[in-house]
Amino acid sequence: MGASLARRPRIRSRERLSRYSSIRIGGPVSAVVCVSTAEEMEEVFVLRSQDKIPGPLFFSGRGSNILFPDQGIEGTLVRFEPGDLTSACRWTEEGEVYADAGFPLPALAREAARRGIGGFEFLAGIPGTVGGAAVMNAGAGGREWSNLCKSVTVMYPSGAIETLSAERMGYGYRTSLFADRPLERMGASGPGNIPKGIVLLGALLSGPCSSPEDCQALLSRHLDYRKRTQPLEEPSLGSVFRNPDDGPAGYTAGRLIEEAGLKGERRGGITVSLRHANFFVNTGGGSEREFRELLEDVTQRVREHWGVVLEPEVRMWNS
Numbered sequence: 014m015g016a017s018l019a020r021r022p023r024i025r026s027r028e029r030l031s032r033y034s035s036i037r038i039g040g041p042v043s044a045v046v047c048v049s050t051a052e053e054m055e056e057v058f059v060l061r062s063q064d065k066i067p068g069p070l071f072f073s074g075r076g077s078n079i080l081f082p083d084q085g086i087e088g089t090l091v092r093f094e095p096g097d098l099t100s101a102c103r104w105t106e107e108g109e110v111y112a113d114a115g116f117p118l119p120a121l122a123r124e125a126a127r128r129g130i131g132g133f134e135f136l137a138g139i140p141g142t143v144g145g146a147a148v149m150n151a152g153a154g155g156r157e158w159s160n161l162c163k164s165v166t167v168m169y170p171s172g173a174i175e176t177l178s179a180e181r182m183g184y185g186y187r188t189s190l191f192a193d194r195p196l197e198r199m200g201a202s203g204p205g206n207i208p209k210g211i212v213l214l215g216a217l218l219s220g221p222c223s224s225p226e227d228c229q230a231l232l233s234r235h236l237d238y239r240k241r242t243q244p245l246e247e248p249s250l251g252s253v254f255r256n257p258d259d260g261p262a263g264y265t266a267g268r269l270i271e272e273a274g275l276k277g278e279r280r281g282g283i284t285v286s287l288r289h290a291n292f293f294v295n296t297g298g299g300s301e302r303e304f305r306e307l308l309e310d311v312t313q314r315v316r317e318h319w320g321v322v323l324e325p326e327v328r329m330w331n332s
């Protein structure tokens with residue numbers, strides 16, 4: 014595969030991680046490499062093996078669920094980007110689709126709706142990629158990634174490619190075997206039956222046949238709900254905490270935080286959103302340290318108020 018490279022991966026040195034996270038937080042990183050195709054990813058592994066880019070490698074999509082550290086990272090952030098939108102998402106007559114890791118979820122939802130393939134509508138307002146959703150088992154409104162996913166394609170540092178069935182991904186509520194491992198060791202080690210050092214290249218998905226009108230109506234309802242309830246115009250990482258299963262019946266993390274009186278609570282540039290209490294927003298110049306301080310404070314006060322220990326949903330370094 015390496016001999017017929019059409020494009021080289023795009024390498025940038027000494028970038029700031031804040032550029033690569035939706036909450037605009039993060040210090041310097043030795044290098045960032047943007048990849049869209051399997052060929053480019055293979056080339057990254059080759060460059061790494063020749064020490065032409067600094068290690069270790071870390072993988073991301075849009076960075077819409079990652080809190081990067083203020084002090085930065087030594088190594089290379091490999092960021093999956095959409096590339097050519099037409100070839101990055103391939104539909105079959107049977108209503109299945111293979112989408113590359115960097116493909117944006119909202120575009121996937123829109124195209125499924127246009128084709129009258131149901132079940133993808135909830136992805137319309139999630140500002141991440143196929144790779145990020147496959148790792149996080151992204152979900153909304155009672156639906157999640159694992160309802161759609163049949164298999165994922167992965168690449169080893171050797172360049173070998175393998176298809177893993179969805180069952181092997183170990184999907185649970187906002188988690189998978191990929192998400193189980195600490196973020197700073199993504200790509201360096203793997204638990205359970207997920208082998209070492211692998212990266213996600215894409216996923217095969219399917220949904221039931223519906224009609225474009227029904228899909229579009231449901232998709233619009235998802236987007237309208239978000240616009241009404243979430244601070245979409247401010248930098249954030251979406252929901253900070255997972256919904257607990259030991260709280261009062263029907264109480265989400267957001268409701269626990271709100272009814273503990275914590276909306277508007279702030280540390281420096283980071284604030285508990287007034288629109289949605291499970292969102293922390295960066296109102297300007299916010300840092301990882303402030304985010305973590307606010308997270309600890311909210312966790313403690315919710316525990317005091319409700320006796321419930323909230324667990325973070327966002328991916329953080331060193332935790």
Ligand SMILES: Cc1cc2nc3c(=O)[nH]c(=O)nc-3n(C[C@H](O)[C@H](O)[C@H](O)COP(=O)(O)OP(=O)(O)OC[C@H]3O[C@@H](n4cnc5c(N)ncnc54)[C@H](O)[C@@H]3O)c2cc1C
Pocket residue numbers: 035071072073074075076077078079093114138139140141142143144145146147148149150151152153187191192196199211212213214243245249250251252328
């Ligand atoms: C406004 C807003 C609303 C949101 N709403 C929701 C919601 O409703 N539901 C929900 O579940 N989430 C939501 N999120 C969080 C986030 O968008 C999802 O978790 C999304 O799936 C992350 O995708 P990403 O491409 O940004 O992944 P990233 O944040 O870049 O990465 C997430 C994890 O996946 C890993 N990863 C990413 N790509 C690869 C790859 N190719 N190979 C190996 N590992 C990879 C990263 O290392 C990291 O561990 C929201 C976020 C925001 C900002």
